[in-house]
Amino acid sequence: MSTLEIKNLYASVETKEGRKQILRGVNLTVNSGEIHAIMGPNGSGKSTLAYTLAGHPKYEVDSGQALLDGEDLLLMTPDERAKAGLFLAMQYPVEVPGVSMTNFLRTAVTEVSGEAPAIRTWTKELTAAMKQLKMDPKFATRSVNEGFSGGEKKRAEVLQLEMLKPKFAVLDETDSGLDVDALRIVSEGVNRAKAANDFGVLMVTHYTRILKYIKPDIVHVFADGHFVKTGGPELADELEERGYDEYLPEGSDSESALA
């Protein structure tokens, strides 16, 4: 049983117009086995929360903590966070030419688990996971994300989730750009990985459709850099019906609306 506890998190990003604070007092507790949906309008900062947790250098923490079983992730380098048990499935995974998926995955699994997987069981596990995600075996020999379609990239992210077995998985807009079939396959992958490892999930999404496949225990509304409402699955239905209008700041000046 693990716990991820985000306390009073404030974080900023450098923009052309200067430093801009995006996260403004985020508080959240997630336990193993729980699925939290983090929903909110575009530009509310929900992806920033995901990247700040994983340690993208673009985002600077102003104050606060993100404790994974008491250890502050925010004091760690991104690779240390992965080793501590955090996984981020990215919305736009980058291409790494010349590095094969197999080598990359084996390296990652070795680093995260602390030991090299035995060749025989490794191949079996990888092949099985790829088959269930309906990925062509050729993907194993292709360069990381290079020339992958949007849907293929998302499958590759979920494949990594399955292989890396984290304690907490942050899924950033994993549903974006997927057709219905791909959405189902990807969602089933997430559910399979969760069933096997019982990790906690923070699912960042703009739309409710992925929630039909990955059932949240708790739904949060994120607006203007922090959580503004929390409820059960019924909150998602409410959002489906009414949209985010009531959470948007008045007028066009979103800077000061929700302080």
Add this chain to the structure above:
Amino acid sequence: MADTSPNAASDVEMSQYVADRARVNEEKIRQDDEIIEQFGEYSYGWHDSDAAGEAAKKGIDEQVVREISADKNEPEWMLDMRLRGYRAFVEQPMPKWGVDLSGFHAQDFKYYVKPVGKQAASWEDLPDDIRNTYDRLGIPEAEKSRLVSGVAAQYESEVIYNSIQEDLAKQGVIFVDTDTAVREYPDLVRKYFGTVVPPEDNKFGALNTAAWSGGSFVYVPKGVHVDIPLQAYFRINTPNMGQFERTLIIADEGSYVHYVEGCTAPIYSTDSLHAAIVEIIVEKNARVRYTTVQNWSNNVYNLVTQRAYVREGATMEWVDGNIGSKATMKYPACILAEPYANASTMSLGFAGSGQYQDTGAKMIHLAPHTSSTIVAKSISRGGGRSAYRGLVKIVDGAEGASSNVVCDALLVDDFSRSDTYPHVDVREDDVSMAHEATVSKVSEDQLFYLMSRGVEEKEAMAMIVRGFVEPISRELPMEYALELNRLVELQMEGSVG
């Protein structure tokens, strides 16, 4: 493009290589770290004791050229060739383009250093110092384990050891140093020497023609396939050395040979010069691959002319890795002289701090249905500078010719530099010509992506760079591919804070 490695054993080695490159084995990583620590900054920087080098005089004039020729007991025609080269060297101006040659002074170098009295029949016959050097470089070991089918070791001006497997010799394959070839195969040498790179070709080619010594002469008879590479190893030992090897390879009809050369030198505060010429004649339907892994120390000017004359249906492949040197100017060239000749150049330049790699390729299409491919990759870091300089020329009448050029530059930081100078001269309508150039930076997002999967920053950087050079390193024999990866990683040391 080039097909896969010619020897079947490499498949097995390749899988090992892939496993190594994945670096999943902790033990392997630890060993590599130890090796890297032992290596320090540049791993070949030692030098031997040096009576011959100290005794040699600096500078070149007509008298020096005559003395070299006399010392080698050369025929008159070769002396004439040398003198033509010398005159051209004196007359031609220094190139105004390419690397910075303002510190280059021809009279600072030693032109002819004979480290031993005569070529050794076995490694044991060499002086201890020199033998130790080659042991440390692993050359006798490679020969013993038959990773190569012939070895040439050039030390300063002389090839001090040269061997070829007996079965190849029986099939008529000749692999000797070029000085020996002038004596023993005068007709063959005279027929081809200087035909692909004439004495007046360019300033440094002219200097080589004047002062050449050593290098390899290779003749592969009709239909003979030399399945395992011939290996040459060039070593500069004395300070201010000028090494001017001269290599001539003739692949007769339908034959195949792969020649691999490696180069290292000690680190000195003064400059040395390596100005080689490589001439290759690829006869009808023959195939030659010429691979270089150049790792000169950062005080060596590397100014080399390499050119192949490719006949009907023949294939020429240059694989060119330039990791070391202070300044390199090198543009392996192919003259596609007859129909259906084809050629490729795959090159990698790594410009670290204080280095300027000006490299590229030339493809001259003189006949119909000739095809060429250039893949040039460069990495710049620590303020280093790399350039792709290429020429593709297709003459009127070379219908159906095709050429494909891809240059990719990778900048590791914000203060290094990469330039691309592609020249295209097409005088025929019915051709296919493609050029693609990219400059990329190792991005924050790439590093973050790999790190978010548990990979440490240093290894993440190394993975990205290894991935970038992979299209070149996969073309190399396995030991060289591993060596190249290791060199690139050494060069990358300290590139991440």
